[in-house]
Amino acid sequence: MxxxxxxxxxxxxxxxxxxxxxxxxxxxxxxxxxxxxxxxxxxxxxxxxxxxxxxxxxxxxxxxxxxxxxxPLGNVLREQQTALEQRAKQLEGAARFCAELARQDPSAASLDVDACLSRMENPAQPQTFFSGWVQDYRTLAQVQHQKHFFFIPQGSINTPQEFTAALQAYAEERGMQLGLTKEGMYPEFSLDGIPYKAYRNPGKYRDEICCDAVHPEQLNTGLPSRRERQLRGLRVLLPAACTFAAILTAGWMATGGTDWLWLAALAAAGVLLGRCFENRL
CATH class of the missing domain: 1.10.1660.10 (Multidrug-efflux Transporter Regulator; Chain: A; Domain 2)
Incomplete structure (x- = not known):
């Protein structure tokens, strides 16, 4: 042929x-x-x-x-597997760095290129299993906070001007850049380039301001999908586990036994249900 x-x-x-x-x-x-x-x-x-x-x-x-x-083909394939796994780790680190820079949304003029090159050319020492999970958990928590967060202003919010002042105070306290695009009791604004919509949640004693990202799908962690699912589950379970451990420890110290076991279990279950309900909303 x-x-x-x-x-x-x-x-x-x-x-x-x-x-x-x-x-x-x-x-x-x-x-x-x-x-x-x-x-x-x-x-x-x-x-x-x-x-x-x-x-x-x-x-x-x-x-x-x-x-x-x-x-021998078998030896070649095993060596290539090792090389690909090493490259995958390097690419995973590069993907995380890209996601970190993307969340900061820098411009070509404002980006600190020297700092970026320094981090890329001189990476930190290899992380332990535990420290890697902690860093990934922080990344997930940061992105979740960017998608939705709330804060309690200094005073009550009764006018659009008071709402704007509360948002400005929040941004100034955290050194963030605020850009107001729509004033009102349902204002629209941006924080460090991320657009948000806000609303007031009146409380018995103090008001609460809730902020939702306009495009939450654009905010991603840059983590592998499996790792992100595991961390989301951990983020739901961890508060309940901490509550259970704290109440059980307090009961042990107070009575010297496990008399508070059921109380700890009920409190942990309540926290767990609350977190599950929060994730459903």
Whole structure:
């Protein structure tokens, strides 16, 4: 078969086939008389084999060694697995750094390029299992806070001007940039470039201001989906576990026994139900 037919059957483009021949990975027969290449079924299988290994990012010199019988395929695949796992860790770190920068939403002019390069060229020491989970948990909590947060202003909120003043005070206390786009009792504004809508939640003694991100789907953690699901579950369970441990410890110290076990369990269940209800809203 000619190169066009070999390309169609193998899924390898004709220029790549010629390149692989030049690199010594393939040596098709030549037709007598015109010296045209004559590819066989075995050549097509070799091309598919090369294509498979290239999809696994195996370097061409290694593929050449495998085809020549100098390198066992099993050893090559194990070594490539290790290399890919190391690269995946590097890419995961790069993805997290990209997500961190994206949340800050810097401009090309304001970005501290030297600080970014310093962090990228001199990464911190490898993290322990526990510290990695703690950092990821903080990242998740930060993003969740960006999607929805509330605060209690200094005084009551009865006018749009008082609402605006409360938002300005909140931003100033935290060194954040406030941009008001719509004043009122349901104002629209931005904090450090993230757009929000706010409303007042009147309380018996003090008002509460609740703020919701306009586009929460654009705020992401940059974490692997499995890790994020695990951390979301942990974020629901952790307050209940802490409540249970605190009440049980207090009961043990007060009575020297487990008399408060049921109280601790009921309190923890109440906190757990509250967090589940909060996540449903």
């Amino acid at each position: 000619n190169i066009k037919q070999a390309s169609k059957q193998s899924g390898v483009a004709a220029p790549n086939i010629r390149f692989y021949e030049k690199e010594g990975l393939l040596n098709p027969a030549r037709l007598p008389g015109n010296d045209y290449r004559d590819y066989t079924e075995q050549d097509v299988r070799t091309l598919r084999f090369i294509r498979m290994l290239r999809m696994l990012d195996v370097p061409l010199p290694v593929i050449r060694s495998v085809l020549a019988g100098d390198a």
